Amino acid sequence: MGDRDFEEQLRGLLAEDAYAIRPSPVPYPVIRRKGVVERRRRAAAAGAVLVTLAAAPVGAYALGGPDGAAHTTAATPSVSATYAPTPTPSPTPSGPAGPATPGQLLDGITLAQAADGLEKCLAYDRDIAANRVSPGPDSFDQDLGAADDYRIILALNSTGDSNSPGDGRYIVAVKEKPTETRLICHIKDGEASGLNTSVGGDRQPDSPPVLADSNGGKLFRQSAIDQGNWKLPFRWGVIGTVEPSVARVTVSYGDTTAEAALDHGWFIAAGVLEQQVTRTPRIKGYDAKGTQIYDSDQDPTYQKTIQ
Structure with missing residues (x-):
């Protein structure tokens, strides 16, 4: 048999037995186990990446550049809205209004002390009205209102004398509505x-x-019984009203001259008397140009001597 015959016989045998050859069975359990292990490995790797990202600063991340290198972008601070509660407004304090200038509260008297004195005087007036048996034909009982209705324009110490022994303090308060009212309150x-x-x-x-x-006059005068023998030094005050044309008022008493404060149509002056006097304070008024438009010495209605 030649080589060619042998080759043809071998091909025939192979063709006849082709359908009899069975491949080895697929090891399915092994493949499945490997797949589960691979999935677990990938899941663990992904968890590690998340932990790393959580530990990185907010806003820091890497971008791949065209050269394939990682380029880090700087972190951007996070913006958060802070809740700011609306502040609760403090209650408006009650009581009378204060004067236009601090110099109208003298001798260390505070606005709170002056307001307390005014409250006591208004209560004092209500008690008198409630206990009055017969008001009489020429008297009247009028409610003076509450302290909140008033503005304090002067507070100063008072000096006792033979007619009213014991020192104290005067509180002067005014109101415009419903009727213009002026109170000189004495606290002792x-x-x-x-x-x-x-x-x-x-x-x-x-x-x-x-x-x-x-x-x-009670603010600048001691008792007429003690005339010529007043207790010195003596704190005095002068009050009154001015028209809108008045821009400046001065008050001279004894050997001193005081510049008056102008407060909503009122003038208020005060000083300390160091000598015995027989004449009342001299008052002068000036307009905005500095021209004198009033002099109490030229006013026939003004009492010029102490009586």
């Missing part, structure tokens, strides 16, 4: 000891541009 030993009231105002159509208060 922490209690109200007297109240002078002017309702309706002193100013008339023919009044001068500067008008001293008709009952303000």
